[in-house]
Amino acid sequence: MKHEALVNAITMLDDELIEEAREPFRRRIAAPVFGFCAAAVCAAAVGVFLLVPRSGGADILVMGQELSDKPIAICSDDGGDSAAVGIRAFAMLPTDISVEIVSSGKTVVNVSGGELYIVGETENLPAECPLELSGDASLVWSVPLWAAGEEYELTAQTGSDSRILLVSFDEEMQEWTVKENTQP
Amino acid sequence: MGPVCGAALGKGSAMDDERILDLFWQRDERAIAETSAKYGALCGKIAYGILGDPQDSEEIVNLSYLRLWDAVPPKRPNPLPPFLAKIVRNLALNRLKAERTQKRFGGEFALSLDELDECIPDKKNDRGNSEQIRDCLNTFLKAQKREPRSIFVLRYFYCESIEEIARKTGFSESKVKSVLFRTRNKLRLFLESEGISV
Numbered sequence: 226m227k228h229e230a231l232v233n234a235i236t237m238l239d240d241e242l243i244e245e246a247r248e249p250f251r252r253r254i255a256a257p258v259f260g261f262c263a264a265a266v267c268a269a270a271v272g273v274f275l276l277v278p279r280s281g282g283a284d285i286l287v288m289g290q291e292l293s294d295k296p297i298a299i300c301s302d303d304g305g306d307s308a309a310v311g312i313r314a315f316a317m318l319p320t321d322i323s324v325e326i327v328s329s330g331k332t333v334v335n336v337s338g339g340e341l342y343i344v345g346e347t348e349n350l351p352a353e354c355p356l357e358l359s360g361d362a363s364l365v366w367s368v369p370l371w372a373a374g375e376e377y378e379l380t381a382q383t384g385s386d387s388r389i390l391l392v393s394f395d396e397e398m399q400e401w402t403v404k405e406n407t408q409p
Numbered sequence: 410m411g412p413v414c415g416a417a418l419g420k421g422s423a424m425d426d427e428r429i430l431d432l433f434w435q436r437d438e439r440a441i442a443e444t445s446a447k448y449g450a451l452c453g454k455i456a457y458g459i460l461g462d463p464q465d466s467e468e469i470v471n472l473s474y475l476r477l478w479d480a481v482p483p484k485r486p487n488p489l490p491p492f493l494a495k496i497v498r499n500l501a502l503n504r505l506k507a508e509r510t511q512k513r514f515g516g517e518f519a520l521s522l523d524e525l526d527e528c529i530p531d532k533k534n535d536r537g538n539s540e541q542i543r544d545c546l547n548t549f550l551k552a553q554k555r556e557p558r559s560i561f562v563l564r565y566f567y568c569e570s571i572e573e574i575a576r577k578t579g580f581s582e583s584k585v586k587s588v589l590f591r592t593r594n595k596l597r598l599f600l601e602s603e604g605i606s607v
Binding site: 229231232233234236237238239240243244245246247248249250340369 | 451488490491492494495498499502522525538539540542543545546547550551555556558559562563565566567577578579591594598
């Protein structure tokens with residue numbers, strides 16, 4: 226049989242995982258209200274952000290915060306699940322970073338590592354890089370934060386202006402962070 | 410799901426598992442009837458998901474009850490449902506292997522197997538140690554949030570369709586597909602990082 230070892234491994238999964246899957250899920254009744262509120266907050270954030278005069282290049286929000294040279298801590302949104310708490314210095318699995326690009330022109334996005342997903346469009350498949358965007362876009366950058374020595378960059382080039390997001394491990398904060406790389 | 414396992418799909422009973430196990434231990438044949446009444450639908454779904462054939466599925470479910478009868482005692486599985494589900498899955502997979510030689514297999518399992526194809530880090534080396542992979546899978550899944558974890562198990566252990574999972578979770582079908590896709594991608598990377606080639 227095709228991939229018999231994997232099929233057999235799934236058959237031998239821990240009982241607790243098999244049991245848990247049969248338990249009822251929390252129904253998402255409140256989702257529309259929550260979604261509306263979240264969308265409103267995002268829209269307000271983007272609106273305020275757009276009102277602020279900026280230098281050239283696309284405007285970028287990382288996890289809802291304006292990108293600057295001030296590091297933004299990346300925290301696992303575990304939702305209370307203990308096993309997934311805190312990627313901190315080492316994460317076994319790729320971490321998703323939401324990146325909002327606000328641009329009136331064409332922006333070319335490239336990454337030095339990880340995978341890019343366009344929210345709502347090619348959510349099921351990673352986008353091909355370099356990725357050309359015409360206007361605003363919501364992206365998810367899935368980055369493997371496995372070794373504290375690693376650094377990853379996302380470059381957003383709009384015309385002759387470019388902005389660079391740098392993901393690195395901040396020794397002082399003892400956290401993975403995103404910040405704007407202003408060094409040439 | 411199709412009309413699976415007519416006689417094996419009893420309904421309505423909710424006898425306590427401890428009491429069912431007592432019946433097995435007392436070699437009381439009502440144990441099988443009670444198991445069928447309580448877990449027939451679950452077993453039928455698993456078997457049908459793998460085999461895609463109602464008649465074969467019914468046979469497998471009934472055979473599973475006999476295997477359970479043989480296993481208990483000496484065993485006293487706690488919890489009972491995963492133990493039974495694994496018996497059904499194993500028997501159905503064995504049947505599938507036999508059927509495959511006759512080129513007649515299908516069902517939700519064939520689809521889910523195609524999806525899992527992308528988790529295989531090294532397709533040239535189609536061998537691996539099931540126990541090692543199981544340990545990795547357990548570690549990987551326990552590090553996931555509850556929803557993607559259970560969606561993965563529903564799809565690849567219970568062989569449930571995307572539609573069924575969407576109904577259970579309250580997600581849209583495209584959301585379920587997306588969650589599965591991302592979980593498989595993460596699993597592939599995880600297996601690679603563990604040096605596993607399946």
